Amino acid sequence: xxxxxxxxxxxxxxxxxxxxxxxxxxxxxxxxxxxxxxxxxxxxxxxxxxxxxxxxxxxxxxxxxxxxxxxxxxxxxxxxxxxxxxxxxxxxxxxxxxxxxxxxxxxxxxxxxxxxxxxxxxxxxxxxxxxxxxxxxxxxxxxxxxxxxxxxxxxxxxxxxxxxxxxxxxxxxxxxxxxxxxxxxxxxxxxxxxxxxxxxxxxxxxxxxxxxxxxxxxxxxxxxxxxxxxxxxxxxxxxxxxxxxxxxxxxxx
Amino acid sequence: xxxxxxxxxxxxxxxxxxxxxxxxxxxxxxxxxxxxxxxxxxxxxxxxxxxxxxxxxxxxxxxxxxxxxxxxxxxxxxxxxxxxxxxxxxxxxxxxxxxxxxxxxxxxxxxxxxxxxxxxxxxxxxxxxxxxxxxxxxxxxxxxxxxxxxxxxxxxxxxxxxxxxxxxxxxxxxxxxxxxxxxxxxxxxxxxxxxxxxxxxxxxxxxxxxxxxxxxxxx
Numbered sequence: 001x002x003x004x005x006x007x008x009x010x011x012x013x014x015x016x017x018x019x020x021x022x023x024x025x026x027x028x029x030x031x032x033x034x035x036x037x038x039x040x041x042x043x044x045x046x047x048x049x050x051x052x053x054x055x056x057x058x059x060x061x062x063x064x065x066x067x068x069x070x071x072x073x074x075x076x077x078x079x080x081x082x083x084x085x086x087x088x089x090x091x092x093x094x095x096x097x098x099x100x101x102x103x104x105x106x107x108x109x110x111x112x113x114x115x116x117x118x119x120x121x122x123x124x125x126x127x128x129x130x131x132x133x134x135x136x137x138x139x140x141x142x143x144x145x146x147x148x149x150x151x152x153x154x155x156x157x158x159x160x161x162x163x164x165x166x167x168x169x170x171x172x173x174x175x176x177x178x179x180x181x182x183x184x185x186x187x188x189x190x191x192x193x194x195x196x197x198x199x200x201x202x203x204x205x206x207x208x209x210x211x212x213x214x215x216x217x218x219x220x221x222x223x224x225x226x227x228x229x230x231x232x233x234x235x236x237x238x239x240x241x242x243x244x245x246x247x248x249x250x251x252x253x
Numbered sequence: 254x255x256x257x258x259x260x261x262x263x264x265x266x267x268x269x270x271x272x273x274x275x276x277x278x279x280x281x282x283x284x285x286x287x288x289x290x291x292x293x294x295x296x297x298x299x300x301x302x303x304x305x306x307x308x309x310x311x312x313x314x315x316x317x318x319x320x321x322x323x324x325x326x327x328x329x330x331x332x333x334x335x336x337x338x339x340x341x342x343x344x345x346x347x348x349x350x351x352x353x354x355x356x357x358x359x360x361x362x363x364x365x366x367x368x369x370x371x372x373x374x375x376x377x378x379x380x381x382x383x384x385x386x387x388x389x390x391x392x393x394x395x396x397x398x399x400x401x402x403x404x405x406x407x408x409x410x411x412x413x414x415x416x417x418x419x420x421x422x423x424x425x426x427x428x429x430x431x432x433x434x435x436x437x438x439x440x441x442x443x444x445x446x447x448x449x450x451x452x453x454x455x456x457x458x459x460x461x462x463x464x465x466x467x468x469x470x471x472x
Contacts, residue, residue, distance in 0.1 A: 186255065189256075190255055190256060193256045209321060209322035212320045212321045212322070213256075213257065213321045233316075233317045233320065236320040237316050237317065237320055
């Protein structure tokens with residue numbers, strides 16, 4: 001797969017106080033592909049994901065060293081506007097977290113925040129985002145009802161719609177389907193495969209079959225280290241490292 | 254259609270492409286024999302590489318698809334595809350055998366008019382065609398109907414063996430030609446076996462019933 005690199009990290013280390021949670025991670029993530037991060041709980045995969053939109057800045061006592069480049073720019077440079085960064089790098093969490101507002105306002109809120117005032121423009125983006133998140137047909141007749149009345153799977157797709165409404169380059173997903181039933185999970189997976197035509201997606205998942213179904217590349221993390229990073233097919237059919245083999249075959253983790 | 258379903262559809266297409274190469278290879282090999290066309294025979298042998306590569310591609314695709322943990326019909330489709338690919342690759346090999354023996358045969362005068370061999374080829378290819386049609390359309394009745402026909406081809410093969418054996422006894426100068434024709438006859442008999450295997454895989458795919466080694470009545 002010959003896509004251009006979009007995210008590049010060089011020797012990234014992250015400390016919670018004196019404890020080193022990420023150990024010298026170098027990775028290059030290509031654009032408009034899906035990259036999955038896998039590994040046992042506590043291996044650092046979510047922590048590493050959160051480096052890409054500086055979500056770890058919100059945690060006290062965290063220190064990050066090394067370089068994290070997006071489109072060649074160091075996102076930890078002093079002059080970086082974190083709000084602008086998070087516009088470029090959207091995020092979807094494990095638990096869907098719609099605002100306690102209408103479906104429409106969940107999407108319009110971010111747009112207004114970023115300066116879009118024109119109602120017809122907002123209407124258009126609300127519709128295209130909901131269509132992009134494969135939710136439009138289910139909610140078009142109740143756009144002004146509360147988002148909290150949607151099912152878990154619908155709420156998660158609303159969060160994806162909210163993320164894509166501001167046209168990020170990258171969407172980070174932290175176990176986006178782990179709280180959903182199998183039907184809602186299939187919908188999210190199908191959606192991810194559609195979204196990669198326009199966005200670069202990095203996803204943390206505990207579900208290895210999910211990684212095989214949706215990702216092009218997979219990175220395996222273990223105790224803060226990136227053990228192996230390769231094409232997903234390679235990782236799951238012929239991993240180079242014994243630790244990866246042991247993890248994907250269920251011998252540990 | 255989900256993304257996974259479209260990948261499965263692509264796998265089926267690749268298998269059918271492989272089948273069409275294998276069918277052309279056998280038809281051309283028989284044509285080369287009957288028409289004593291050495292160029293065509295050489296082409297059949299050379300083209301076998303394409304079928305071999307397709308088998309590798311099908312297997313690689315199947316392994317990647319199996320890693321996605323498919324279940325039920327999807328699981329059976331992938332495991333059946335691997336087996337069908339192997340049978341089709343063997344059909345290609347048999348076509349190459351026929352083509353090579355045709356090249357030997359064309360060096361000497363024709364022993365006798367070819368009647369039974371083209372007939373066997375027609376029967377074996379009809380079996381393969383029906384098995385593949387059943388695969389495409391999910392038609393297990395059509396697949397089951399293929400299985401007993403293998404015996405007819407076996408019968409014709411035995412008959413041809415007896416006939417060629419008597420030629421050899423009567424006239425030892427015909428031995429080389431007879432042995433080549435016996436090999437061709439055996440190749441066609443094997444193609445029918447492969448068609449039968451494909452038919453059995455089709456029944457397994459669509460009915461989840463393993464009908465191998467049961468005999469025609471139990472199937």
